[in-house]
Structure formats: C-alpha cells, structure tokens
C-alpha cells in the first residue's frame with residue numbers, strides 16, 4: 038500500500054501552486070485504462086524523491102455518450118461499472134494523499150487547461166492501442182505546453198517497443214503464440230511504490246467528483262438477479278475476484294473443462310470487466326496462475342488461462358498493427374463481402390427476439406447484465422454476421438454499448454474474426470446453432486434461465502419451441518448458413534481472381 042508523505046487535509050495545505058522545495062517536479066498522471074494502484078505503469082515514470090503527483094481522469098463524452106445508430110456508445114451497465122471503478126481509484130489514491138481530478142470533456146482540451154491551472158511540469162500517460170485514443174495523444178502533444186512522458190501501450194509479454202513489434206505480427210494467432218512462447222518472457226508486475234509525494238494545490242481548487250450514472254440520463258438499474266455475478270467495479274473487487282475464483286474456490290484446475298459454460302459464476306474467471314478497465318492487471322493474473330501451479334496443481338487448465346490472456350495480447354497488438362482498417366466493413370483482411378443493413382433483423386437480434394432460444398437467451402443476458410460468456414459471444418456474433426448477413430460492425434457497436442468488459446481491441450478483433458474479415462482468415466466458419474445447443478446446453482437449463490416462457494418445455498425441446506406450436510424463427514438456421522457460405526465463397530473467389 039502506498040503511504041503518502043503528506044497526511045494534512047487539503048485545507049491545511051499551503052495556498053500555493055508551486056512546490057516550496059526546489060528541484061521538485063510537478064506531475065499530472067492521466068489515468069485512462071489502467072485504473073489501479075498495483076502494477077501501475079504510471080508510477081514507474083516517477084522519481085520518488087523528486088516527483089510530486091496529482092492524478093486526473095477524464096470522461097470523454099465522445100467515447101461514452103455519443104449516439105451511434107440509435108444508442109449511446111456506453112449503456113448504463115458499462116457506465117455504472119466504469120464509474121464505480123473510478124470511485125475506487127479515487128479512494129485508493131486519496132489514502133496515499135494523492136488527489137484525483139475528475140473532468141468531463143475532451144482530454145486534449147481538458148488536460149492542457151489542468152496543466153496550466155496546476156502549474157504542472159510534466160504530463161504522464163500510458164499510450165492506448167486504439168486509433169481514437171492515438172489521435173487524442175497526438176493532439177495533446179501539440180497542445181500541452183509542458184513536458185510529456187508517454188509510456189508505451191501495456192503488454193503482457195516483455196516487449197520494449199510494442200508498435201515496432203506489432204508491425205511484424207503474424208496474421209494467425211497460433212504463429213504469434215508459438216513465437217511469443219519461444220522467444221519472449223512474460224513481463225513481471227511492477228512493484229508498488231512505498232510512498233508518493235502529493236502535489237500541493239490551492240485550497241480553492243475544484244477537483245470535481247465522479248458523477249452518478251443518472252447524471253447522463255441513464256437508468257442506474259441494478260444488475261439483473263439472474264446475472265452470472267453481481268459485478269462491482271474497482272480494484273478491490275477485482276483483486277477479491279482473483280483470490281476467490283482462483284484460490285478460495287479452487288476453480289483454476291478445472292478451467293479448460295468448464296470454460297465453455299454459460300450458466301453460473303464459476304465456469305470461467307469473469308476477470309474481463311476488471312482487466313478491460315485496468316482495475317486488475319493481466320500480469321498479476323498470469324503470475325497468480327504460476328503461484329497456483331506451485332502451491333496446488335499444474336495442468337492444461339492452469340496453462341489455458343494464460344493462453345486466453347495471450348489472445349487478449351494478440352488482439353491488442355493486432356489493433357496496433359492494423360489501426361483503422363479493423364473498423365471497416367471489409368476488415369484488415371480486405372474481404373469484399375456485402376453486408377446487409379436490415380434494421381428489422383438487427384433489432385430482432387439485439388432484443389433477443391430471433392426465435393432461436395440460444396441466441397435470444399444470450400442477447401437478453403447481455404442487455405440485462407452487461408456480460409455474456411465467450412461461447413455465447415461467438416454464437417451470437419456468428420449468427421448476426423453469417424445467418425442474418427447483417428453488417429458485423431452493428432453488432433460490435435451494440436456490444437460496445439452493453440459490455441461492462443468492453444475493450445476496443447478485444448471487441449473489434451473478435452468481431453472481425455467472427456465475421457471472417459479479421460485474424461486467421463482461412464475458409465468459411467459458421468456455427469450450426471442446433472448442434473451447439475445440444476452440445477453446450479443439452480438440458481436447456483441456460484435458455485430457460487433467460488427465457489422463462491420455455492420452462493414449461495422439457496430438455497432439448499426448449500431449443501425448438503416452434504415444434505411445440507411457438508413462432509418460427511426469423512431465419513431457418515441451416516438454410517441461412519448455407520446462403521452465408523455461398524456469399525463468403527464468392528467473395529473469396531473474387532479475391533483469388535483479383536489478387
């Protein structure tokens with residue numbers, strides 16, 4: 038735990054904006070998606086004997102409140118989880134005497150003003166792999182009239198120059214994994230400094246406060262009681278989940294077997310919401326898997342959690358490599374597919390009303406809780422892009438709105454992959470939804486959990502309610518998949534003839 042040097046309350050602090058001690062440097066640490074104290078890259082940039090610190094977090098309305106299609110970029114669950122996370126960070130920093138300034142606005146406007154008002158010498162931040170984030174960083178470099186310390190994007194592996202590394206990233210995940218496992222070490226988590234020097238500020242300085250979800254006109258609905266977990270934002274809750282799932286519950290040893298589940302809190306780690314906002318460090322998670330292996334057991338499951346973190350690393354590097362092309366309809370693989378803009382189909386998909394229970398249950402879970410299993414995400418993404426033929430980017434945007442673990446690289450990378458326009462662009466892949474239902478929800482318990490109207494049907498009949506007099510699904514699963522296959526093959530054929 039960080040111990041602040043200055044225990045005085047703010048009002049007791051000297052009414053001045055420059056530090057009385059000569060040789061001190063006044064730092065503004067801009068927290069973005071590393072909302073934690075442990076394994077904190079920003080602290081690495083500090084000279085503990087010299088650097089005074091104040092922190093800032095900026096809610097950028099363009100990222101959260103802008104409306105795309107007919108919904109805001111962040112929905113209520115995502116915003117609630119984010120604001121809880123920032124509140125926890127504010128508390129943790131404050132316990133070490135460091136204050137968090139909270140602002141709403143464009144970081145490239147807000148931060149230069151803050152630097153001026155607080156007589157800052159140096160602005161520090163961690164670069165993000167996203168393209169919008171990168172353009173903000175560039176504007177900031179032009180506008181801020183202070184020294185800037187920008188740290189490279191966070192990585193799980195020891196990679197000194199992630200941008201340079203990403204230039205040669207293989208297009209196929211397994212090649213990356215093999216190269217990384219052979220040639221790269223996992224980076225150790227960073228030590229937590231024993232103290233930080235708080236920056237002295239005017240007693241009248243307005244630090245702002247973390248807003249409530251309601252301030253943005255969104256309902257602060259509690260998560261649905263049927264959700265897999267009562268997700269609470271913030272570093273302490275993330276660290277608790279790590280300890281509880283891995284050690285107290287001892288679930289890691291079975292992870293590879295259970296990870297395709299959809300029902301309940303323990304089939305997978307559920308670390309993603311905390312990892313996505315940086316409230317839980319992936320480096321720490323990887324280290325804890327090794328500790329588990331030393332103290333308990335090492336098997337395929339204990340390795341597999343690290344394997345999934347490698348996927349996350351891959352998609353972050355993939356976004357660094359491909360930039361804006363990841364957000365285009367043809368994706369990084371430049372696949373000339375035609376996508377439909379059929380709003381009726383999209384609405385049926387997002388509201389869980391396609392008539393196919395496994396799709397509808399997953400989509401209702403997403404909307405009600407802000408979370409969906411990895412199995413569910415793969416199925417619904419494939420269904421929208423393949424069976425319904427709807428522009429996959431609409432689905433990615435809906436996920437962006439809903440998911441409490443939304444992360445640009447993981448979301449858009451996985452969506453492009455599912456649509457067949459991203460990484461591993463080999464051959465047509467689509468799910469036979471009937472087979473998937475038999476395999477992953479044989480007794481229909483999951484679909485009945487989210488679609489109570491199916492509870493009257495027994496077992497596998499829950500997956501075909503139309504056979505028991507219910508409405509027919511909006512598309513025939515087998516026929517629509519066949520149409521998608523032909524669309525994909527003709528796009529592939531076009532590519533072959535026009536290399």
Ligand SMILES: Cc1cc2nc3c(=O)[nH]c(=O)nc-3n(C[C@H](O)[C@H](O)[C@H](O)COP(=O)(O)OP(=O)(O)OC[C@H]3O[C@@H](n4cnc5c(N)ncnc54)[C@H](O)[C@@H]3O)c2cc1C
Nearest residue numbers: 305306307308309345349411414418442443444447448451
């Ligand atoms: C269409 C689609 C969209 C997705 N969008 C996101 C997203 O916005 N944010 C996000 O974190 N994950 C996303 N994923 C990946 C994955 O579904 C979630 O990370 C996982 O379901 C989270 O649950 P968990 O923490 O229990 O995962 P676990 O199975 O316990 O995995 C452990 C951790 O590994 C990482 N991880 C696992 N699978 C993947 C993957 N395929 N890609 C990247 N990282 C992975 C996550 O950080 C996760 O917390 C998406 C997957 C698909 C198919």
